Amino acid sequence: MLSLNGVFAGYGGGSVLQGVDLECGKQSITCIVGPNGAGKSTVLRVISGLLRPSKGEVSMDGEPIGHHAPDEILRKGITQVPQSHALFPAMSVHENVLMGGYLIRKDRKLLRERLDRVKDRVPIVAARAQEHAGNLSGGQRRMVEIARCLMLDPKVILLDEPSLGLDPRSLAGVADLIHELHQAGTTVLLVEQNVRLGLGLATHGVVMEGGKVRLTGTAAEIRDHPEISSLYLGGGAGPRVASGP
Ligand SMILES: Nc1ncnc2c1ncn2[C@@H]1O[C@H](COP(=O)(O)OP(=O)(O)O)[C@@H](O)[C@H]1O
Ligand SMILES: [Mg+2]
Structure with a gap:
């Protein structure tokens, strides 16, 4: 592959x-x-x-x-999860994850589907959606960093x-x-x-x-x-x- x-x-x-x-x-x-x-x-x-x-x-x-x-x-x-501190601390978890869907931003339906799927896979994305990414613990941030990459449904x-x-x-x-x-x-x-x-x-x-x-x-x-x-x-x-x- x-x-x-x-x-x-x-x-x-x-x-x-x-x-x-x-x-x-x-x-x-x-x-x-x-x-x-x-x-x-x-x-x-x-x-x-x-x-x-x-x-x-x-x-x-x-x-x-x-x-x-x-x-x-x-x-x-092919997507790389960036090294730590890659989230925008003053933006919400939801906004950070949405940025991962930048390449598909014009397809609202697909964006919505992907976001739903990412929320299923990484529960913190829904649970802390409105929280500033900067308020999360290191482990939570790492999960959101991975979640953001999943918006493109990588192979x-x-x-x-x-x-x-x-x-x-x-x-x-x-x-x-x-x-x-x-x-x-x-x-x-x-x-x-x-x-x-x-x-x-x-x-x-x-x-x-x-x-x-x-x-x-x-x-x-x-x-x-x-x-x-x-x-x-x-x-x-x-x-x-x-x-x-
Ligand atoms: N941006 C860079 N500019 C110049 N040299 C670099 C850069 N990044 C890494 N290197 C050099 O490349 C070599 C391999 O680095 P790297 O791939 O980061 O190793 P590892 O991830 O296995 O620790 C090291 O000698 C490092 O100093
Ligand atoms: Mg290294």
Whole structure:
């Protein structure tokens, strides 16, 4: 469904991504893990069109999209949940969510249908509709950020560190929502520092280091990989991930 083939990309000072290959199957939850600076967020930026690959290709259902503008990528059904503090604090929850439907604003009926569906999926959107987004807790804001993206009924949803700064209860809420989206047929690609949570939620795992993919497999394979468990899952100072799959 979504794939990267030999992608190189950077910010002007040389390539951050050094030939990234990645496949996200339809209805999969893929979690990218890896140390800080590995290029995880950069992968999401390339997919959402904020950064163009200097080499290699990104494709969606076989169609090359690596050189599309961000709004065209959005129209293809790929949406990224922005990092935290992306809501307009002085606007209501309702208004914030409606902004997510900007591309379909002329179709009032569709907008209404989508809003109803989003309210079903994310109850806080109805429960706190008139509240200023700035008054919500971190966990509530994250739910509204995701809800806003759902207004476009995306095929692929990209999440960068959705657990960042959330308490355990909010974390569980976000995890449940991601799970429901997956059940409903959405392809999910997330980056997660909380490796246990991320791989626990995912169907597939990808380990990145130094702008390259070091390991791929099912989430269980990655979780049980000896170097991963020692690096990230409480095994102490284990060896660094050094070799490919
Ligand atoms: N806007 C930017 N401009 C220049 N360099 C950047 C920018 N964003 C990230 N980088 C660099 O790209 C590398 C990978 O960053 P990033 O993809 O954010 O890593 P990760 O998400 O895995 O922590 C880092 O060395 C970082 O310093
Ligand atoms: Mg990052």
